[in-house]
Amino acid sequence: TAELAQLDPEIAGHIDAELGRQRDGLEMIASENHTAAAVMQAQGSVLTNKYAEGYPGRRYYGGCEHVDAVETLAIERVKALFGADFANVQPHSGAQANASVMHALIRPGDTVLGLNLAHGGHLTHGMKINFSGRLYNIVAYGVDESTHQVDMDEVARLARESKPQLIIAGWSAYPRQLDFARFREIADEVGAYLMVDMAHFAGLVATGLHPSPVPHAHVVTSTTHKTLAGPRGGIILTNDADIAKKVNSAVFPGQQGGPLEHVIAGKAVAFKVAASEGFRDRQERTLAGARILAERLTQPDVAEHGITVLTGGTDVHLALVDLRDSPLDGQQGEDLLAAVDITTNRNAVPFDPRPPMVTSGLRIGTPALATRGFGEEAFLEVADIIAETLTAGAASAAAGGAGVPTEVLNGLGERVRVLAAAHPL
Ligand code: PLP
Numbered sequence: 213t214a215e216l217a218q219l220d221p222e223i224a225g226h227i228d229a230e231l232g233r234q235r236d237g238l239e240m241i242a243s244e245n246h247t248a249a250a251v252m253q254a255q256g257s258v259l260t261n262k263y264a265e266g267y268p269g270r271r272y273y274g275g276c277e278h279v280d281a282v283e284t285l286a287i288e289r290v291k292a293l294f295g296a297d298f299a300n301v302q303p304h305s306g307a308q309a310n311a312s313v314m315h316a317l318i319r320p321g322d323t324v325l326g327l328n329l330a331h332g333g334h335l336t337h338g339m340k341i342n343f344s345g346r347l348y349n350i351v352a353y354g355v356d357e358s359t360h361q362v363d364m365d366e367v368a369r370l371a372r373e374s375k376p377q378l379i380i381a382g383w384s385a386y387p388r389q390l391d392f393a394r395f396r397e398i399a400d401e402v403g404a405y406l407m408v409d410m411a412h413f414a415g416l417v418a419t420g421l422h423p424s425p426v427p428h429a430h431v432v433t434s435t436t437h438k439t440l441a442g443p444r445g446g447i448i449l450t451n452d453a454d455i456a457k458k459v460n461s462a463v464f465p466g467q468q469g470g471p472l473e474h475v476i477a478g479k480a481v482a483f484k485v486a487a488s489e490g491f492r493d494r495q496e497r498t499l500a501g502a503r504i505l506a507e508r509l510t511q512p513d514v515a516e517h518g519i520t521v522l523t524g525g526t527d528v529h530l531a532l533v534d535l536r537d538s539p540l541d542g543q544q545g546e547d548l549l550a551a552v553d554i555t556t557n558r559n560a561v562p563f564d565p566r567p568p569m570v571t572s573g574l575r576i577g578t579p580a581l582a583t584r585g586f587g588e589e590a591f592l593e594v595a596d597i598i599a600e601t602l603t604a605g606a607a608s609a610a611a612g613g614a615g616v617p618t619e620v621l622n623g624l625g626e627r628v629r630v631l632a633a634a635h636p637l
Pocket residue numbers: 243304305306307308310334336382383384409410411412435444445446
């Protein structure tokens with residue numbers, strides 16, 4: 213980094229500041245993590261200089277012997293990690309992985325059945341101005357209004373009615389597990405492909421702490437940077453040789469040009485880490501932390517401010533705070549937690565009465581803290597800090613919004629600093 217500081221002190225300064233932000237605060241955005249230094253070393257390597265259009269052994273450029281070895285290792289490791297017969301590790305991102313699968317399996321104008329964005333789905337599952345919503349006829353399933361869980365009978369009804377060519381199971385904001393076997397039954401009944409997007413819970417799947425979609429789906433996509441803790445990027449898995457062929461040609465040359473071999477090297481390192489005992493322990497603490505958080509945010513002292521969590525708990529790495537009955541809104545909640553150096557994101561909850569820029573929800577995840585070594589005791593403390601911050605905010609909003617007293621916020625911020633210092637990055 214000495215060269216960078218000398219050549220471009222502005223950028224070097226911002227990188228340093230970002231390191232400070234990550235180190236001194238607590239990262240609780242559910243889709244984020246702290247990747248390993250070894251992953252960043254691979255990603256910051258000379259592999260970034262190499263063009264390698266094509267696939268290992270079948271490139272359109274010379275000099276690919278080393279990147280071929282790297283990409284082959286990434287493919288073999290991810291296949292072993294998830295028990296899949298075929299893998300494509302080239303998608304630049306989760307969105308590119310999803311675009312490639314749709315490019316491979318369906319045609320513009322075909323019908324896609326996916327989870328409503330406002331109920332926890334992802335942009336690429338059919339949002340109006342995303343490529344998915346532009347190119348395909350989108351039918352959305354939602355969660356049940358009373359349980360806030362996906363109602364599989366409703367999915368079946370919509371599938372029979374709309375006859376989709378593709379059904380997408382997966383989510384960006386949902387605190388429970390999906391029934392992959394039932395999704396496949398429905399897909400088979402209506403003659404659709406089933407794609408599971410496990411971007412959020414891939415790290416849990418890799419360690420056996422969440423059911424695997426691989427035996428059920430025609431094709432599985434994921435990001436590599438969320439619970440999986442690798443570099444930013446995407447992957448596609450399948451057990452079907454025919455689909456694998458179509459997917460490969462949809463990724464390149466269908467959607468992308470030269471693969472990012474430096475990122476693929478980072479993915480390979482991350483897959484190696486993900487196969488370790490230590491990674492399983494980390495995912496166990498991730499789950500335990502989310503459970504502790506959900507439990508704390510359903511206690512009476514929180515409930516009396518109209519604050520709770522959707523579905524009353526969690527089976528995964530995040531909890532969704534429901535502020536619909538609270539005077540505190542999602543924006544205020546996000547800002548208050550930011551003021552004590554806990555980073556989260558406001559998130560619309562299903563049937564949200566507040567506008568999308570404000571929202572009545574917060575999505576709070578534990579993967580990054582588990583990576584920092586948080587265990588039960590530390591998660592109990594952070595859950596308590598969050599509960600106290602949000603209830604103080606709700607009390608202030610109810611009293612007309614004078615704001616939470618500075619000394620209260622300072623005290624909470626100090627507790628965050630103690631936790632951060634005790635768990636160095
Ligand atoms: N799929 C799901 C379920 C996601 O939550 C996300 C990201 O939030 C993506 C895909 C897209 O990943 P990326 O941001 O890498 O394009």
